[in-house]
Amino acid sequence: MSTGDGTTPARTSGAPASGPAQGEGARTATLGPRRTPGLVPVTETMRTAERRPAGPGNEPANGPAERAVPEPARTTAVGAFLRLLGSELGLTFRRPRNLVMLAVLAVVPVIVGVALRLFGSGDGEMGGIVQNVVGNSLMLTFVSFSFLVLLLMPVAVSVVAGDSIAGEAGSGTLRYLLAAPAGRTRLLAVKYLNAALYSYAVTAVVALSALATGLILFPAGDVTLLSGTTISLGEGLLRIAVAVGYVGAAMAALAAVALTLSVFTEVAIGAIAGTMVLVIVCQVLRAIPELSAITPYLLPTRFMDFDAVLRSPIDTAALRDGLLTFGAYIVLSGSIAWARFSGKDITS
Amino acid sequence: MTVVTQEAGAPFGAAPPSGDAAIRTRGLTKRFRGGQVAVDTLDLSVPRGSVFGFLGPNGSGKTTTIRMLLGLVTPTAGDYSVLGLPQARALPKVGAVVEGPAFYPYLSGSANLARFDAADPTAPRGTAARRVADALDRVGLSAAAGKRYRNYSLGMRQRLAIAAALLGPRELLVLDEPTNGLDPQGTREVRALVKEIAAEGTTVFVSSHLLAEVEQMCTHAAIMRTGRLVAQGTIASLSAGLAARIRVETPDAAGAARVLAGLGLPDVRAGEREVTAELGGHAPEEVNAALVGEGVAVRGLAVVRPSLEDVFVGLTGEGFDVDG
Ligand SMILES: Nc1ncnc2c1ncn2[C@@H]1O[C@H](COP(=O)(O)OP(=O)(O)O)[C@@H](O)[C@H]1O
Numbered sequence A: 001m002s003t004g005d006g007t008t009p010a011r012t013s014g015a016p017a018s019g020p021a022q023g024e025g026a027r028t029a030t031l032g033p034r035r036t037p038g039l040v041p042v043t044e045t046m047r048t049a050e051r052r053p054a055g056p057g058n059e060p061a062n063g064p065a066e067r068a069v070p071e072p073a074r075t076t077a078v079g080a081f082l083r084l085l086g087s088e089l090g091l092t093f094r095r096p097r098n099l100v101m102l103a104v105l106a107v108v109p110v111i112v113g114v115a116l117r118l119f120g121s122g123d124g125e126m127g128g129i130v131q132n133v134v135g136n137s138l139m140l141t142f143v144s145f146s147f148l149v150l151l152l153m154p155v156a157v158s159v160v161a162g163d164s165i166a167g168e169a170g171s172g173t174l175r176y177l178l179a180a181p182a183g184r185t186r187l188l189a190v191k192y193l194n195a196a197l198y199s200y201a202v203t204a205v206v207a208l209s210a211l212a213t214g215l216i217l218f219p220a221g222d223v224t225l226l227s228g229t230t231i232s233l234g235e236g237l238l239r240i241a242v243a244v245g246y247v248g249a250a251m252a253a254l255a256a257v258a259l260t261l262s263v264f265t266e267v268a269i270g271a272i273a274g275t276m277v278l279v280i281v282c283q284v285l286r287a288i289p290e291l292s293a294i295t296p297y298l299l300p301t302r303f304m305d306f307d308a309v310l311r312s313p314i315d316t317a318a319l320r321d322g323l324l325t326f327g328a329y330i331v332l333s334g335s336i337a338w339a340r341f342s343g344k345d346i347t348s
Numbered sequence B: 001m002t003v004v005t006q007e008a009g010a011p012f013g014a015a016p017p018s019g020d021a022a023i024r025t026r027g028l029t030k031r032f033r034g035g036q037v038a039v040d041t042l043d044l045s046v047p048r049g050s051v052f053g054f055l056g057p058n059g060s061g062k063t064t065t066i067r068m069l070l071g072l073v074t075p076t077a078g079d080y081s082v083l084g085l086p087q088a089r090a091l092p093k094v095g096a097v098v099e100g101p102a103f104y105p106y107l108s109g110s111a112n113l114a115r116f117d118a119a120d121p122t123a124p125r126g127t128a129a130r131r132v133a134d135a136l137d138r139v140g141l142s143a144a145a146g147k148r149y150r151n152y153s154l155g156m157r158q159r160l161a162i163a164a165a166l167l168g169p170r171e172l173l174v175l176d177e178p179t180n181g182l183d184p185q186g187t188r189e190v191r192a193l194v195k196e197i198a199a200e201g202t203t204v205f206v207s208s209h210l211l212a213e214v215e216q217m218c219t220h221a222a223i224m225r226t227g228r229l230v231a232q233g234t235i236a237s238l239s240a241g242l243a244a245r246i247r248v249e250t251p252d253a254a255g256a257a258r259v260l261a262g263l264g265l266p267d268v269r270a271g272e273r274e275v276t277a278e279l280g281g282h283a284p285e286e287v288n289a290a291l292v293g294e295g296v297a298v299r300g301l302a303v304v305r306p307s308l309e310d311v312f313v314g315l316t317g318e319g320f321d322v323d324g
């Protein structure tokens, strides 16, 4: 230490930490069981137990009679991680905004189902898939996905994932989480898992709502696929499960992109809007024939590929390519987010 | 001068000196993008058990220093050590309020505390509810525990931030301007709380731009000015370099000045109705006796101890910026 040089007059305290400030009788000595009258420190038990070697003349008033704080099963790293994840999920799934988005997504299949029931039964002008829905309850799930997967579901996912870091930065809670210390990598992992779970919740809500609506409004039974093959109801449900897994992964990949943008800004709405702009720009690029070479690498291109489960047999190659794309996006975005977040100055 | 830049958070030295300093920085520097040097080669040493006032006008680099100590901002150069431990092990023992309270407006006070407790990987889940209740009780917020943060007053928010800093057993409490925006009553409460916490042996590092506050609350202080450390030490030692002055109120200023000069007091300054001089080694009663002996009428006599403001002015040649 060179506190005595230059700018600093040689006044670095030589006084031991426990010494009372010299010449200042009225000033409170720093150690010793002194109390502010009337203020009983509630956490005294814990404090004194923690602070054994605090120095001589510092016996706690009630001595060892105070029961030692029962050390509950040692806080493990995994336990602590799950606790933070639980806290995060609690925030996400109790927040009215996020619940409203889930509710809206649940309502859409009902509207679609009712509309098809009312108007879809006449002439077959609306095409094969509508005929399929009218003919079979399970088909409503796929129709609902195809309505929602390109815009409304991405909106819900972007809101949660885009808000995740930027929202905390903007409100200042990020500095307190990190000082707790949440750990940057740990917090980022929790934030991403939370967003991924919300992605699956979005997907499951759409599927369940569509399934329930379909079963109420349309006949259940064997399912006729796009190719004309017929499968059993049980097999149909299984294929819905596969589609949910696939679409959930697609949304989780989008969540990774939104989370990455979220790391780069303190304005949540910026990250959310940025993600939506990317989604829409990708849709536009897909429509340009000259760019067909790059479309396979754009995330939204793969969103619709859940219809692979409607082939006979299931088009596993399409599913595999889609999942690989999602994985690549998750790994790439995650790395960028981590690289930025782990070294970022938190000045909000 | 050699500056060792280390990864943020690593304590310097192979075996950090245990026990003597709660905070130690060496050449700590932060230059923000854009060139602004917020903290400039700061050498700070905060003894364990002290109530350490980190004093400086607005913009002098206090918050930036605290952010570096908490691992929120990476230093450009220099190193630091908190409690002599690696960052991840030190921070659970540090409670902090940085630049005012920040909570989730749609959560209650206790839900907010539970949230931050969940972020601390060392905090046992089993005792969380009790610790949250204790911390709220400690700052007098038990009655408002279930109320949404959105509906808290500024004073309640500030107290909730202090409660969050008291969620676990802490060895060090870092409070960045904890009385900002509080009314006099709230300020007194915070001061009492700080004293009480310090009495339990917790080191308290409290930043402030209010000189009087630090003088009242702290055992030690460091004074910052535009990112640089101006002085540090015990409050007593800081003002020790400045002589105490004697002030004599008298209708006969010229006569009094003559007597004081005759006694050999340095720096005699005569005003219209009063005379001041450095006391030197003289006892005030001795001065009084000399004045009366010479027939100078004394209406009032006081010894003026130098304040931290005088220290600041003496060291920098400028007034301490007291804008809000
Ligand atoms: N993120 C930032 N980017 C650029 N300059 C900053 C940033 N944060 C703080 N500063 C500057 O650093 C200086 C010190 O700020 P700060 O540490 O907040 O001072 P204090 O807490 O003593 O009021 C100020 O001049 C401020 O403008």
Ligand SMILES: [Mg+2]
Pocket: B059, B062, B063, B064, B099, B176, B177
């Ligand atoms: Mg500040």
